[in-house]
Amino acid sequence: MSSNPYYGQEGHGPYETIRIGNLELEEGGHIPDCALAVATHGTLNAAKDNAILVTTWYSGTSKIMEQVYIGKGRALDPAKYFIIVVNQIGNGLSTSPNNSVGAQAGPTFPKVRIGDDVRAQHKLLTEKYGLKSLALVVGGSMGAQQTYEWAVRYPDFVKRAAPIAGTAKNTEHDFVFAETLSEAITSDPGFNGGKYGSPADVAAGLKRHAKLWTVMGWSTDFFREGRHKALGFDSMQAFVDTFMTGYFAPMDPNDLLAMAWKWQRGDVSRNTGGDLASALGRIKAKTYVMPISHDMFFPPSDCEVEQRLIPGSQFRPLKSSCGHLGLFGVDPELLAQLDANLNELLAAPVN
Amino acid sequence: MSSNPYYGQEGHGPYETIRIGNLELEEGGHIPDCALAVATHGTLNAAKDNAILVTTWYSGTSKIMEQVYIGKGRALDPAKYFIIVVNQIGNGLSTSPNNSVGAQAGPTFPKVRIGDDVRAQHKLLTEKYGLKSLALVVGGSMGAQQTYEWAVRYPDFVKRAAPIAGTAKNTEHDFVFAETLSEAITSDPGFNGGKYGSPADVAAGLKRHAKLWTVMGWSTDFFREGRHKALGFDSMQAFVDTFMTGYFAPMDPNDLLAMAWKWQRGDVSRNTGGDLASALGRIKAKTYVMPISHDMFFPPSDCEVEQRLIPGSQFRPLKSSCGHLGLFGVDPELLAQLDANLNELLAAPVN
Numbered sequence: 001m002s003s004n005p006y007y008g009q010e011g012h013g014p015y016e017t018i019r020i021g022n023l024e025l026e027e028g029g030h031i032p033d034c035a036l037a038v039a040t041h042g043t044l045n046a047a048k049d050n051a052i053l054v055t056t057w058y059s060g061t062s063k064i065m066e067q068v069y070i071g072k073g074r075a076l077d078p079a080k081y082f083i084i085v086v087n088q089i090g091n092g093l094s095t096s097p098n099n100s101v102g103a104q105a106g107p108t109f110p111k112v113r114i115g116d117d118v119r120a121q122h123k124l125l126t127e128k129y130g131l132k133s134l135a136l137v138v139g140g141s142m143g144a145q146q147t148y149e150w151a152v153r154y155p156d157f158v159k160r161a162a163p164i165a166g167t168a169k170n171t172e173h174d175f176v177f178a179e180t181l182s183e184a185i186t187s188d189p190g191f192n193g194g195k196y197g198s199p200a201d202v203a204a205g206l207k208r209h210a211k212l213w214t215v216m217g218w219s220t221d222f223f224r225e226g227r228h229k230a231l232g233f234d235s236m237q238a239f240v241d242t243f244m245t246g247y248f249a250p251m252d253p254n255d256l257l258a259m260a261w262k263w264q265r266g267d268v269s270r271n272t273g274g275d276l277a278s279a280l281g282r283i284k285a286k287t288y289v290m291p292i293s294h295d296m297f298f299p300p301s302d303c304e305v306e307q308r309l310i311p312g313s314q315f316r317p318l319k320s321s322c323g324h325l326g327l328f329g330v331d332p333e334l335l336a337q338l339d340a341n342l343n344e345l346l347a348a349p350v351n
Numbered sequence: 352m353s354s355n356p357y358y359g360q361e362g363h364g365p366y367e368t369i370r371i372g373n374l375e376l377e378e379g380g381h382i383p384d385c386a387l388a389v390a391t392h393g394t395l396n397a398a399k400d401n402a403i404l405v406t407t408w409y410s411g412t413s414k415i416m417e418q419v420y421i422g423k424g425r426a427l428d429p430a431k432y433f434i435i436v437v438n439q440i441g442n443g444l445s446t447s448p449n450n451s452v453g454a455q456a457g458p459t460f461p462k463v464r465i466g467d468d469v470r471a472q473h474k475l476l477t478e479k480y481g482l483k484s485l486a487l488v489v490g491g492s493m494g495a496q497q498t499y500e501w502a503v504r505y506p507d508f509v510k511r512a513a514p515i516a517g518t519a520k521n522t523e524h525d526f527v528f529a530e531t532l533s534e535a536i537t538s539d540p541g542f543n544g545g546k547y548g549s550p551a552d553v554a555a556g557l558k559r560h561a562k563l564w565t566v567m568g569w570s571t572d573f574f575r576e577g578r579h580k581a582l583g584f585d586s587m588q589a590f591v592d593t594f595m596t597g598y599f600a601p602m603d604p605n606d607l608l609a610m611a612w613k614w615q616r617g618d619v620s621r622n623t624g625g626d627l628a629s630a631l632g633r634i635k636a637k638t639y640v641m642p643i644s645h646d647m648f649f650p651p652s653d654c655e656v657e658q659r660l661i662p663g664s665q666f667r668p669l670k671s672s673c674g675h676l677g678l679f680g681v682d683p684e685l686l687a688q689l690d691a692n693l694n695e696l697l698a699a700p701v702n
Contacts (some may be wrong), residue, residue, distance in 0.1 A: 004626070013647050086514035114592045157362065165421070171574065171575060172574045172575075172587040173566065173569075173570070173573075173574045173575075174571070175587065176562055176565050176566050176591065177566045177586065179562060180559065180562050180563055180566060183476050183559055183562070184559075187538055187539070187556075188538070189540060204538070205538075208531065208534055208535075208538065211527055211530060211531050211534070212531055212563075214527050215524065215527050215528045215531060215567070216566070218524075219524070220524035220525070220648070220650055220652065220653055222524075223524045224524075224652075224653065226523060226655070236523040236526065236527065240527065253492065273388055296647060297566075297571070300570055300573055301571065301575075302571055302575065339608075
């Protein structure tokens with residue numbers, strides 16, 4: 001399994017690859033020399049209290065996080081904050097099936113959990129940057145799973161938390177959705193148990209996977225309003241074939257499967273013997289819970305149930321017919337709501 | 352392709368197979384001797400004005416329509432009405448890929464549209480029963496597609512219409528969802544271009560298809576509330592493996608594909624050169640539009656847009672976290688709302 005040029009600096013940089021050494025894994029085994037791909041923006045102040053961690057979602061890298069969240073005049077402004085975007089393990093940039101060699105290459109890559117990512121990130125932030133706290137952890141979807149895990153696992157470290165379009169404990173419904181995504185890939189004969197030559201061998205499975213994302217990622221209102229056409233596609237067919245299929249086609253199937261497996265099992269209550277209320281009750285971060293109104297698999301109803309268990313938290317749904325993939329940043333009104341909430345959260349006093 | 356015992360009288364009867372002769376098809380070609388499987392309940396009165404037509408949904412037959420809608424004390428009471436349930440073409444009981452022979456057997460079955468079903472049903476009702484009107488047409492999902500088609504195509508014939516959890520013109524979003532269902536089946540190597548030996552050869556594809564129904568057919572609230580467990584399943588896994596997979600496993604894959612193709616293309620505006628407002632504006636039936644609150648692919652928002660185009664119609668959403676598959680009748684509160692609406696509709700004066 002050779003490295004895939006899709007994940008290189010040209011498409012997703014600049015990022016720095018930082019080795020954090022051995023990472024023990026919750027499922028057993030370890031990654032001997034774990035590499036985290038990191039992009040930073042802005043400067044750490046002398047007090048080291050202006051650091052923000054941005055986590056990444058399924059299939060996303062530090063590049064789209066920069067495009068969606070970060071910039072002059074945005075809530076995450078590099079002029080004010082030291083913003084650290086850490087690519088999740090398995091996303092193709094950090095240690096992943098695609099870029100591993102030997103006993104952990106491709107389909108033999110070990111099972112990695114959200115908790116493993118968060119411990120790896122904690123090691124990075126404390127050892128590489130000498131941080132003792134984060135002003136904010138923010139992320140969408142699987143990035144929200146990491147955000148919740150951070151706030152539960154390191155309650156004194158995380159001063160503010162902004163989980164967007166994600167849950168602290170994955171639902172049974174969402175588990176099955178992610179399973180349909182994985183099986184769209186693994187059912188392709190070209191997948192060959194993970195021993196394909198290149199993503200092109202799995203093109204049919206990746207296209208079915210893209211169609212499932214078309215159904216669950218946006219919303220029927222998005223399409224009824226013709227928002228896919230406003231993005232420059234003549235028809236639904238063009239949107240599916242060009243945008244959605246084209247987005248996923250170059251990605252490494254084993255990487256996607258590693259992330260989907262992790263997503264299915266996101267659950268902060270693993271820290272408290274299965275007691276979700278107890279886990280969320282630990283959170284000291286000032287927390288704004290931000291689902292997206294039309295999200296079909298991390299819907300507001302699931303997020304609100306959890307928000308009520310977080311002390312002092314606020315429920316701040318973002319209204320957008322884009323649904324879950326409003327995360328892509330295609331709806332300026334969603335971004336405006338997001339920034340207003342983040343600005344307010346960042347201005348809020350914390351302990 | 353031999354006939355499949357699943358569709359026999361034992362599991363789905365009693366039903367009568369009525370031959371209506373040649374049926375010309377909108378896509379071209381014809382079914383030479385079209386058979387409609389029909390179940391009736393109650394007695395036609397002398398004035399022939401107490402007939403109700405019940406249409407069927409994807410994968411459903413006249414048997415579940417009886418169980419869900421019809422009975423003493425229900426709105427559809429055989430003591431008052433002559434209730435005719437007509438199985439849709441392609442559902443395994445009426446003329447279908449599975450029970451056709453020769454040039455139209457299995458994968459060579461011609462493309463059938465909602466409009467073909469409705470013309471076939473009109474022929475049956477006028478020629479076999481001598482009907483000049485229907486007191487009500489009622490159906491859910493693809494049954495709603497047929498209900499709308501009836502009301503648009505035969506506006507004087509249909510006195511009342513109750514489309515449940517379905518649309519008059521299928522949405523682009525729903526089109527892609529149905530495509531994912533079809534491709535779950537056709538991507539199974541055992542499907543073999545439709546030339547499988549039995550549904551068991553396509554078990555893996557049918558199981559993926561069942562998982563997609565699990566995700567889109569119910570709702571995340573349904574599972575969060577543990578309603579699947581209340582139905583007698585210990586876990587999500589048992590619900591998927593036993594109930595959902597078991598439900599679809601014996602069905603004929605080519606039959607399911609024929610219905611899915613038809614579902615994708617349901618569109619009353621074919622009667623009016625593509626003008627949906629004009630088509631729905633034709634309706635003279637007193638119409639109650641009844642989406643289900645948590646439906647993920649025929650959601651209330653899509654149904655309400657259409658309802659507003661129907662003269663004198665009412666929007667009567669049914670509240671149930673079961674979502675679309677509330678149609679199965681597992682939520683007594685949904686059935687109570689349904690009956691209250693149907694009783695009111697049946698009591699309403701009409702032209």
